[in-house]
Every structure is written in structure tokens, then in C-alpha cells.
Amino acid sequence: MPRTLDSQITMEKTPSYFVTKEAPKRIFNMSRDSKLIVVVRNPVTRAISDYTQTLSKKPDIPTFEALAFKNRTLGLVDSSWNAIRIGMYVLHLENWLQYFPLSQIHFVSGERLITDPAGELGRVQDFLGLKRIVTDKHFYFNKTKGFPCLKKPESSSLPRCLGKSKGRTHVQIDQDVIEQLREFYRPFNIKFYEMVGHNFRWD
Structure with missing residues (x-):
């Protein structure tokens, strides 16, 4: 981290901090006053997005359904698969709450x-x-990507949008698979809503 003045804020981001078991202790030991921002989304959509990104790099991986279930007929979800496990937000939050109070954590939908x-x-x-x-004046909706982008700053001729890997069309997944995953995540979601005091309405 660069040294900062009292009037400055230093920010650092990575997708893996929230789900890495050792991260809370390490951050606490570095600065117990850190404020933490976590972006969360519907865990079913998140898992499909995760799979879509992996598929773009490794086209020969098994189907989403094959990876997501230990036994599809019985509805046994494979929670050891990273794409599924990451969306079990309450488990990761419990790990962070051993070191940081909830008042220092902000969840972005x-x-x-x-x-x-x-x-x-x-x-x-x-x-x-x-x-x-x-x-609002700093954003415009990018129809190609399907989400908002930052308008160009005066110092640049180009608007600021997320990279090529963002906004790609998700793999089509059967609706009954989505329903089974919704059922799987529901108890985790409800407990997460209760812990953070906010209903993200993922059901």
C-alpha cells in the first residue's frame, strides 16, 4: 500500500478477498480500522457468470449442470465447486465477522x-x-454491454467502460436447474439477509 495522508483514502480490490479464509486475519493485522466493501449479486446468476467466463478460456470443460450437481435427480448440489461455493455469502461473512464488526463492512448490490x-x-x-x-450525470447506459458506463472525463476522449470480459452473454441454463439452485441457496440467502440487515430479493 502506498503511504497516505490523513486526508486521503487508499483503496485496493480483488474478487478473491471475501472468499479467502486467511484474508480477514491478514487485513486485520495490517489495519483493523479498514473499511470493507463487498459487491454481491444473486448467487445463481453469479455461478452462471463464473462458468461463462471459465468456458470462454477453457471450451472443453464439462457442462454447467455436470459441475453444479453431485446428483441432479436428487437435487444434490456440489458445494465444493468454487462457482457454487462463492455464492454462499453467509459462510464467508461469518469468517470476516471474527475480525471486523459489521459496521465496517458495506455490501453493494x-x-x-x-x-x-x-x-x-x-x-x-x-x-x-x-x-x-x-x-447520475456521470453515467450513461451502454446498450451493447447491457449496463451503465462512466461518461468520459474531460481529460480523455473515451468513455470508461468495463473490459471485454464483462457483459458477455451467459450460457443458457435450463429453468429447472435454475430453480434447483434457487432452492439450494435460499436458506443461505435468508441467513445472509438477516445478518446484514438487508433483503437483496434474490428469490
């Missing part, structure tokens, strides 16, 4: 980040104790 980016970022700015500077 991945769905609302698409439908109301300024609103979600407004709440992030509040959480960080910043003045609300980022507003």
Missing part, C-alpha cells in the same frame, strides 16, 4: 449497481464518509 449506479455509489460514498460527488 450487483443488481442495483446496474439499475441505479449513482444510488449504489452514493451509499458507498456515505459509508466512506465522503461527500456525494458521483451522481
Whole structure:
């Protein structure tokens, strides 16, 4: 981390911190006053997105259904598969709460980040104790990608949008597979909503 003044905030991000068992202790030992921001989305959609990204790099992997279930007929989900395990948010949160109070963790809705980016970022700015500077005027909807992008800053001729790997069309999954996964995640989701005091409405 670069050294910062009292008036500055240093930020660091990676998708794997939240689900890495050793991360909370390491971050706590570095700075117990850290504020943590976690972007979460519907775990079923997240798993399909995860699979879609892996498939783009390794086209010969088994089907989503083959990886997601130990026994599809019995509805036995394979929670050891990373794409499934990551979406069991409550388990990861329990690990973080051993080191950090909930007041230092802010959860961003991945769905609302698409439908109301300024609103979600407004709440992030509040959480960080910043003045609300980022507003609706900073975004435009990119029809090709299917989500909002930042308008170009005055210093650049190009708008700022997420990379090529973002916004790709998901693999088509049978509706009954989606329903089975919804059932699997429901108890984890409900406990997660209760713990964070917010219903993300993933059912």
C-alpha cells in the first residue's frame, strides 16, 4: 500500500478477498480500522457468470449442470465447486465477522449497481464518509454491454467502460436447474439477509 495522508483514502480490490479464509486475519493485522466493501449479486446468476467466463478460456470443460450437481435427480448440489461455493455469502461473512464488526463492512448490490449506479455509489460514498460527488450525470447506459458506463472525463476522449470480459452473454441454463439452485441457496440467502440487515430479493 502506498503511504497516505490523513486526508486521503487508499483503496485496493480483488474478487478473491471475501472468499479467502486467511484474508480477514491478514487485513486485520495490517489495519483493523479498514473499511470493507463487498459487491454481491444473486448467487445463481453469479455461478452462471463464473462458468461463462471459465468456458470462454477453457471450451472443453464439462457442462454447467455436470459441475453444479453431485446428483441432479436428487437435487444434490456440489458445494465444493468454487462457482457454487462463492455464492454462499453467509459462510464467508461469518469468517470476516471474527475480525471486523459489521459496521465496517458495506455490501453493494450487483443488481442495483446496474439499475441505479449513482444510488449504489452514493451509499458507498456515505459509508466512506465522503461527500456525494458521483451522481447520475456521470453515467450513461451502454446498450451493447447491457449496463451503465462512466461518461468520459474531460481529460480523455473515451468513455470508461468495463473490459471485454464483462457483459458477455451467459450460457443458457435450463429453468429447472435454475430453480434447483434457487432452492439450494435460499436458506443461505435468508441467513445472509438477516445478518446484514438487508433483503437483496434474490428469490
